[in-house]
Amino acid sequence: MRCGARFDIAEPLFECPKCGDLLDARYDWSRAVLPKRLSDFEAKWAEQADPLAFSGVWRFHELLPFADRRHIITIGEGRTILQQADKVAPYVGVAPGRLFLQYEGLNPSGSFKDNGMTAAFTHARLVGATRAVCASTGNTSAAVALYAAADGRVPAAVLVGSGKIAYGKLAQALDFGARVVQVEGDFDVCMKRVKEVARELKIYLMNSLNPFRLEGQKTIMYRILEGLRWEVPDWLIVPGGNLGNSSAFGKAFKELHEIGLIPRMPRIAVINAAGADTLYRIVNQERIAWNGGRVDEDRVAAFYRRMDAENRRAKTLASAIEINRPVNLKKCLRAVEWTAGCVEKVTDQEILDAKAQVGAGGFGCEPASAASVAGARKLRAAGVIGQGDRVACVLTGHALKDPHATVAYHTLSDAQLAQEWGGYGVRRAVHGNHPVVVPDDLEKIVAAIQS
Numbered sequence: 001m002r003c004g005a006r007f008d009i010a011e012p013l014f015e016c017p018k019c020g021d022l023l024d025a026r027y028d029w030s031r032a033v034l035p036k037r038l039s040d041f042e043a044k045w046a047e048q049a050d051p052l053a054f055s056g057v058w059r060f061h062e063l064l065p066f067a068d069r070r071h072i073i074t075i076g077e078g079r080t081i082l083q084q085a086d087k088v089a090p091y092v093g094v095a096p097g098r099l100f101l102q103y104e105g106l107n108p109s110g111s112f113k114d115n116g117m118t119a120a121f122t123h124a125r126l127v128g129a130t131r132a133v134c135a136s137t138g139n140t141s142a143a144v145a146l147y148a149a150a151d152g153r154v155p156a157a158v159l160v161g162s163g164k165i166a167y168g169k170l171a172q173a174l175d176f177g178a179r180v181v182q183v184e185g186d187f188d189v190c191m192k193r194v195k196e197v198a199r200e201l202k203i204y205l206m207n208s209l210n211p212f213r214l215e216g217q218k219t220i221m222y223r224i225l226e227g228l229r230w231e232v233p234d235w236l237i238v239p240g241g242n243l244g245n246s247s248a249f250g251k252a253f254k255e256l257h258e259i260g261l262i263p264r265m266p267r268i269a270v271i272n273a274a275g276a277d278t279l280y281r282i283v284n285q286e287r288i289a290w291n292g293g294r295v296d297e298d299r300v301a302a303f304y305r306r307m308d309a310e311n312r313r314a315k316t317l318a319s320a321i322e323i324n325r326p327v328n329l330k331k332c333l334r335a336v337e338w339t340a341g342c343v344e345k346v347t348d349q350e351i352l353d354a355k356a357q358v359g360a361g362g363f364g365c366e367p368a369s370a371a372s373v374a375g376a377r378k379l380r381a382a383g384v385i386g387q388g389d390r391v392a393c394v395l396t397g398h399a400l401k402d403p404h405a406t407v408a409y410h411t412l413s414d415a416q417l418a419q420e421w422g423g424y425g426v427r428r429a430v431h432g433n434h435p436v437v438v439p440d441d442l443e444k445i446v447a448a449i450q451s
């Protein structure tokens with residue numbers, strides 16, 4: 001993105017060999033076979049016996065045309081839904097019928113990552129990769145391990161921060177047979193190391209630095225449009241960690257707009273956890289912007305130097321987004337500029353309360369995912385989002401990824417919560433659903449049900 005060098009898609013690169021900056025996938029749309037209108041994709045609904053039409057990623061193949069059929073590996077990812085969430089709408093503060101939740105927990109590995117991983121493993125096949133590696137707060141490792149197992153040709157190693165990932169995710173990586181390396185450090189440490197590993201061993205990198213992963217993640221936006229009968233929402237709200245999603249979403253809409261398949265852009269709001277708020281600080285305090293491609297990189301570097309000097313580490317119960325050095329920062333700034341978007345941050349208390357509301361609305365999600373709903377509520381309260389705006393929040397991961405967070409929230413007393421999570425600023429389970437403990441006595445059981 002910095003130096004403008006071009007490379008062939010068959011080169012296994014995750015950074016620019018000339019300047020070290022991010023790589024971006026670009027298409028010559030004039031040579032692509034494109035639908036006349038987005039509703040033309042509905043023809044794929046009738047072809048579900050074809051795995052490529054069944055996949056919620058590859059049924060939009062024309063919009064990510066970097067590989068041909070024979071390289072594509074799909075396990076039925078992206079069969080996710082946009083759900084009108086009238087029970088959660090009052091919590092966010094928008095009118096009935098205006099809040100939608102895009103439930104990416106329905107993916108094979110239980111998070112949005114599968115959208116990207118099907119694309120990255122496809123590219124890995126295309127370049128003839130023989131091994132894959134990633135750093136992860138958990139979901140990436142689960143998805144990499146799953147696709148490596150399904151593919152069978154590209155075994156994977158995953159680097160995770162020791163004690164830093166939720167059990168559901170660790171369980172998946174172990175079960176799917178990946179080499180799990182628990183590094184004594186956090187995600188930011190793992191991310192730095194995994195790049196060194198990928199360079200040294202020439203292993204294919206599966207993190208969202210990989211531009212092809214982001215191509216797959218664009219399709220989440222196509223499915224939101226599909227769910228709205230191809231109408232563009234006013235707001236698209238997404239949690240921000242390593243900033244792959246927000247980058248991919250901005251690109252998805254920009255391309256559709258340029259091709260002429262959507263009439264206008266939605267606004268994207270990226271939500272940081274307050275304890276991992278690099279993007280928030282960069283945008284709202286440092287006022288560093290994409291600026292038409294001229295990001296002030298010296299000031300970004302100075303920001304990170306200060307962060308290191310203060311030894312500021314990311315700290316949030318939303319472990320999936322406990323990240324202080326987001327690798328896709330520049331692409332995310334681009335997405336924010338392209339969509340006249342904004343960045344907000346929410347506390348762990350706000351995240352857990354919003355998560356309970358999402359759960360009560362019938363969609364279990366993990367803490368990081370609920371940042372989108374908590375952020376929407378905050379932006380609505382500030383008047384940034386209007387009451388009548390149509391808002392789509394992405395629920396990035398399934399509730400069962402992190403059962404501890406849910407069970408602790410609903411079972412612990414205020415005093416116990418303060419002890420368990422006081423260091424994260426969580427004091428009360430505002431929407432706690434406490435279980436009732438009764439003896440083996442029919443009368444007491446009946447009384448508990450009736451109370």
Ligand code: F0G
Nearest residue numbers: 136137139140241242243244245396397
């Ligand atoms: N939500 C969930 C559930 C995630 O797992 C992640 C990222 C994010 C949101 C943030 O998305 O990085 O695109 O801004 N998890 C990565 C991982 C970092 O390793 O699983 P992002």
